[in-house]
Amino acid sequence: MLRFLILFATCHTVIHSGFPDYTPYTYPDSMTQSELCGQTKPSFFCDPNNIVALKKDVNKDGNETIEEESFMEKELLYIRGETNCSCLRPAMCLKSPPRGYTISIAVVEKMHLDQNETSRDSILQAAKIFADVIRDRQNRGQCDDDMVIFLSTKDKVVYTSIGSSIRIDDSVIKRISEQGEVFFKKEQYREGLEWMTKQYKHVLKKENIEKLWKWPLPEWVLVALAVLVLVVVVALLVTVIYCCIRFSRRNRRDEYSMVDH
Template identity: 35%
Template sequence: MARLAAETFADTLRTRQSRGQCDDDVLIFVSADDKAVWTSLGLVTKRYLSDDAVNAVTSRAGWKWPIPLWSVIAICAVLLVLLLAVLAFAIYRCVMYCKGNRRAEYIMGTRM
């Protein structure tokens, strides 16, 4: 669905802008949110650039993560350790609260 929308938008935008002379222009549309790339070619440009050449360039460029994968894994690991530490602290506090103060159970005798 995103590819069809990218194709339609790129073709319409290239046609409306009329940047080239005699339909010899190229427009490359990139949508980071949809991870879609589309190249719109004019009629003259299509004679020189085949669909295979355009697809090869598009697939070679590919989509790159904004941050490396190892850093995503490291951040997730740190967050997991932090979550486990908070959970362990909450359990410890609940146990200590439920345990209560044992001193109140004993009565100290007094001499008369």
């Protein structure tokens, strides 16, 4: 009995804390191993180390509540249900229920790297392999029309693996990744992943991606300040011109008032 309790406690710890680092072959599947991914139900989001904190809110009584289903999870389902199937052969498109592209998100605290994998290029290459292997293992597309956003927080790397049926320029992927890194550098992991998910949704729906506002102040505040500064500058300019005109007219009146005796 004691042996069973020790084994149960050990398994419970592994399920809820995860490993300190992962290989793409030891990483759990969020659809079939949701608990190992830190989820209460099958999901397209896997976070075995519970790095990405759930959003918190304050209710009317002033108590803090946790948002169980975030914008990101809703967007992942929305993209799958609202985008069109891209398969060249219509027979490969599932009709019940119909679905389009699938985006999954995989988060780790750190990848399991060799001792010689310390350069930035080797870490990026390891992230590419990690994401590609996970996407291949999960096989969530209909005709290789899925993608995986992979984030390793301690390695400070994010990589997006896309299937061959998805047409996205590398420059667009790079731009979206750089936008996500703006959040990741501030350890705003959920916000960064939500932003990347939203941007990829725009791309897959053939919409323009949004511009990321990096300033600490809201855009409308800076616009208001710019207008105020412009008004002040114009007022000063008008005042200077007015004073110059008055001074010029006074000098002329002084000249006219002089009388020769």
